[in-house]
Amino acid sequence: MSTQAEGIRLQGLEKSFSTPQGVVRAVDGIDVAVAPGETVALLGPNGAGKTTTIDMLLGLLPPDGGAVSLFGKPPADAIAAGGVGAMLQMGSLLPYLSVRELLTMMAALYPSPMDVDEVIEIVGLGDIVGRMTHRLSGGQTQRVRFAIALVSNPDLLVLDEPTVAMDVEGRHAFWTTMRGFAAGGKTVIFATHYLDEADDYADRAVLMARGKIVADGPTTEIKAMVGGRRIRATLPEADLAALEQLPGVLSAERRGEAIVLRCSDSDQAIRALLAAHADVRDIEITGAGLEEAFLELTTAPAEAAA
């Protein structure tokens, strides 16, 4: 479909809130394009502007500036066409209905919903379908909310911090289900502050801090951006000052017989290291955790300002 091909576009999106402490620019001019079928993580610490961005993406909050387009349509039109399923960050379920009744009701609101039994099966709600929605645990409630997002059979699935109330096991099961869903060619945008979730389950991460996008790319690229790779090797007689002069190397230190090079470009650094020291052995190149990348990218400007 040609409209499908346009994917999701956020252009120059801006939103400010008045608070007792003054005006806060919650979202400060962001541009994001998501291709159909892509799974993108909106990553950032609390207060980065992720939820505000998602509210504008879904048309729940009018932007101060900029535009949102979902498959070539304004959010309200895409939603009216039944093309969007979402699991918002906050919220609980409509009380006085059983899980199955609630899913049946929600399915009836969409033009081409998924089969309710199929959704129950996929999300693994078999043991709680007959239970009243106001008697569920936090994790069960989250699973039912996920089922509500899926039952619409959407082209775009939006998840805002979906695993917050889940335990480790529930979280794993959740992402496995989400992956299965996304594999059917669906577009998925999810907000998270768990780095491993972005790393493991997204094709791409958009890193937000203080309302701005500080990085946008494959998670491997984000790690590389902050000099995330380290080379460790055995090189007993090395001159640390000389090693630091090698291209792509940021710093060098000694650990007994071994050296550790923190690199901005480990590809360049390893070539230079091998050229200079043919006797180097036990080479290991490791990527720094996304955690490290995350901290560096989101806190650096604040420290500079302080």
Add this chain to the structure above:
Amino acid sequence: MNPTYLRFELLRVVRARRFFIFSIAFPLILYYMIAGPNRSENDFGGSGISAPLYLMAGLTAFGTMNTVLSTGARIASERAVGWNRQLRLTPLSTKQYFRTKVLTAYLMAAITIVLLYGAGMSLGVRLSADNWARMTVLILIGLIPFAGLGIFMGHMLSTDSIGPAMGGTTAFLSLLGGVWFPITSSSALHDLAEALPSYWLVQASHVALGGRGWDGTGWLVVAAWAVAMALLAARAYQRDTARP
């Protein structure tokens, strides 16, 4: 209209048992408490009308007004859990949402009407079929502004504030509408009362007392309130997308 959505809305009303029983039973209990001891009073408050009939008419207006307005309390509790935001992400249109809420409110009001008519008959009220019918039709029309007001308040107020706000509103509207005592045309309050939808709701129920129903002013006031409340309710619903 989405029949599945309506069906589950109704199911939810009935399952919220305490709320349901209270809003249905309250006017009924009030009726038996006041009219019961006065069942043989044939000139209630000098009106020349029997107490069971006078109070049946007044409490039908009061009771239906309450049940229809209580839609607002249910909306406020849905909003408290963020459900209105979830609903906003479905293709359910504002119109469909309103129709479902109004129809649910009307079915509650219909139960109130049937129970109070039954209670009236049990205390000896007898009316012609024509009077029953005219009174009922006018009451149902007179409730339209209250359906809008309930939805409007539900989307403007929180669960904490809606209780007192509803209580105050119904007390004010029923008092000045003449639920508890007749607002005579010589009264200073009469002009104000005539501008309120509750006055005309009470007038509708007073068809059973030999009242004249609505004149041109009545139809105009009810229509104006109905339109104004519908617009306010629609606006409140559309704006009400913020996080709780």
